[in-house]
Amino acid sequence: MAYEAFAGVYDAFNEDADYDSLFRYVCGVLRAHGVEDGIVADLGCGTGELTLRLAAAGYDMIGVDLSPEMLSVLREKAWETGQEGLLLLCQDIAELDLYGTVRAAVSTFDTFNHIGPAEKFRRALCRAALFVEPGGLVLFDMNTPYKHAHILSDNVYEIEADDAYCVWRNRYDAAACCTHIAVEITYPDMDECDKEAFTEYAYSLEEITRACRQAGLRVEHVADGEDFGPLRPDSVRYFITAVKQAAGENE
Structure with a gap:
């Protein structure tokens, strides 16, 4: 990542x-x-x-x-x-x-x-x-592990700044004790969209x-x-x- x-x-x-x-x-x-x-x-x-x-x-x-x-x-x-x-x-x-x-x-x-x-x-x-x-x-x-199971979990977070907007999606894997995360960043007045995916253990x-x-x-x-x-x-x-x-x- x-x-x-x-x-x-x-x-x-x-x-x-x-x-x-x-x-x-x-x-x-x-x-x-x-x-x-x-x-x-x-x-x-x-x-x-x-x-x-x-x-x-x-x-x-x-x-x-x-x-x-x-x-x-x-x-x-x-x-x-x-x-x-x-x-x-x-x-x-x-x-x-x-x-x-x-x-x-x-x-x-x-x-x-x-x-x-x-x-x-x-x-x-x-x-x-x-x-x-x-x-x-x-x-x-x-x-x-508490944060992964109870805070990150399967939640979706939205973060807004002056020049960008981020959607942060979590998918918690309890068996593997990790959270798979997909991030999408969009920008005002721009067609482009940045995407990243990663895993937190x-x-x-x-x-x-x-x-x-x-x-x-x-x-x-x-x-x-x-x-x-x-x-x-x-x-x-x-x-x-x-x-x-x-x-x-x-x-």
Whole structure:
């Protein structure tokens, strides 16, 4: 899922996202673990709202996304704000290949939900962990199985912005624990219509923890990914703090 059609209108459709609170939480976790500067990779960076905030906070940012269109939007934003020192890589994070190690990797807005089935998800975590220094962090959020079953489910959502209109249709597959999504974007005064289809996979916290362990990561904390408080049975998003283990280190 690369969000080709979404790139130009993603920010307009996502304008209610609380990037400031997300940035404060991520930055707080990084600094609490001694990661106050150095290289940080934003995996599935999209149009770079979090990437740019972290860059402004003093981190040397690498933005990784499968969509060249998303990276193009990010590059333009960086130029407009004078933050031109970003390294942007067009890659599938399940096949992540950085030039060296980073102090932390961050992935938000359910990027890892788009990676599946389970074996590919585990591989993506392994690739992320491979490039993180021992003692460094992998911070990521994921939509919960509760959200898939009770919020996404088989619902249809309509999203309207000034220059585009989106219809988002979900089809929940309980047996496979995933949601198949079809998106149609239309534009005022234009005949063209963009369509995309993709699948989000839901993983239990036990599955996520096991996958982290296999990647050499220790899950240190799980918060609610919306308000960053304690996790609840009806939380719609996990936010996971995982620490890269040193070679031979046991949990």
